Amino acid sequence: MSATTDSVHTLATPTRQDQDSSSNTAATTASTASHDASGIQPASSTASAAELASTKISLLGALKTFPDFPIPGINFIDILPLFQDPVIHNALLRALELQVELSSTKPDVIVGLDARGFLFGPSLALRLKASFVPVRKRGKLPGPCVTAAYEKEYGTDYFEMQEGAVKPGQKVLVVDDIIATGGSAAAAGALVKQLGADLVGYLFILEIPFLKGRDKLDGLPTVTLLETNGA
Ligand SMILES: O=P(O)(O)OC[C@H]1O[C@H](OP(=O)(O)OP(=O)(O)O)[C@H](O)[C@@H]1O
Numbered sequence: 001m002s003a004t005t006d007s008v009h010t011l012a013t014p015t016r017q018d019q020d021s022s023s024n025t026a027a028t029t030a031s032t033a034s035h036d037a038s039g040i041q042p043a044s045s046t047a048s049a050a051e052l053a054s055t056k057i058s059l060l061g062a063l064k065t066f067p068d069f070p071i072p073g074i075n076f077i078d079i080l081p082l083f084q085d086p087v088i089h090n091a092l093l094r095a096l097e098l099q100v101e102l103s104s105t106k107p108d109v110i111v112g113l114d115a116r117g118f119l120f121g122p123s124l125a126l127r128l129k130a131s132f133v134p135v136r137k138r139g140k141l142p143g144p145c146v147t148a149a150y151e152k153e154y155g156t157d158y159f160e161m162q163e164g165a166v167k168p169g170q171k172v173l174v175v176d177d178i179i180a181t182g183g184s185a186a187a188a189g190a191l192v193k194q195l196g197a198d199l200v201g202y203l204f205i206l207e208i209p210f211l212k213g214r215d216k217l218d219g220l221p222t223v224t225l226l227e228t229n230g231a
């Protein structure tokens with residue numbers, strides 16, 4: 001197991017758990033600082049930053065990796081165990097909430113991506129007193145929609161949003177479980193902008209850094225709680 005460290009990350013040693021024969025704990029790094037564009041946190045946020053750092057570490061041991069899923073060559077990182085234990089689930093939501101509070105912008109709307117962005121997007125929106133709006137895979141939403149095609153780690157797909165779901169002047173934060181190649185998030189961001197809203201940034205539970213997904217996000221503030229290259 002290996003994990004990287006750099007100037008904005010502190011290495012956290014995840015606990016390997018022998019949970020079942022087909023899975024293992026992901027080699028993962030918990031960020032102790034926001035990955036936002038400025039990297040600056042106000043002095044008044046010190047207590048929140050400390051809480052966030054310890055909360056992230058409690059999330060690490062729950063992740064599992066599945067080699068060669070859904071196709072050979074992909075090391076699939078399963079975030080679903082984060083929702084199986086209510087203590088970990090609550091810690092996750094608290095960490096995401098703190099992460100948004102530490103950023104400079106309060107979003108009006110949380111846009112969550114089909115399907116795993118739906119697992120925490122609405123709960124996070126409630127905590128932030130923001131709206132929740134879904135981005136769905138093509139053909140699932142009724143009424144007039146805007147559509148964007150995108151490439152991801154294991155194929156091509158299409159995202160849609162309903163016209164009018166976000167409005168000009170609204171500050172929108174796009175959230176999803178994982179940023180891999182960044183194709184899904186970039187497509188969602190393009191739809192938000194096409195509808196005239198103000199895309200203020202992206203928030204993910206987990207980043208796979210070697211796939212350089214951030215490079216597709218136009219330099220917008222992009223925050224991830226955890227990261228792993230799936231080793
Ligand atoms: O950064 P990318 O390369 O675009 O990959 C990340 C996306 O891939 C996964 O979704 P997937 O399309 O597999 O669908 P699901 O959430 O419905 O399982 C994941 O939940 C992200 O949405």
Ligand SMILES: Nc1ncnc2[nH]cnc12
Nearest residue numbers: 075076077078153178180
């Ligand atoms: N390696 C991966 N594991 C889990 N979800 C993903 N979505 C895209 N790539 C993924």
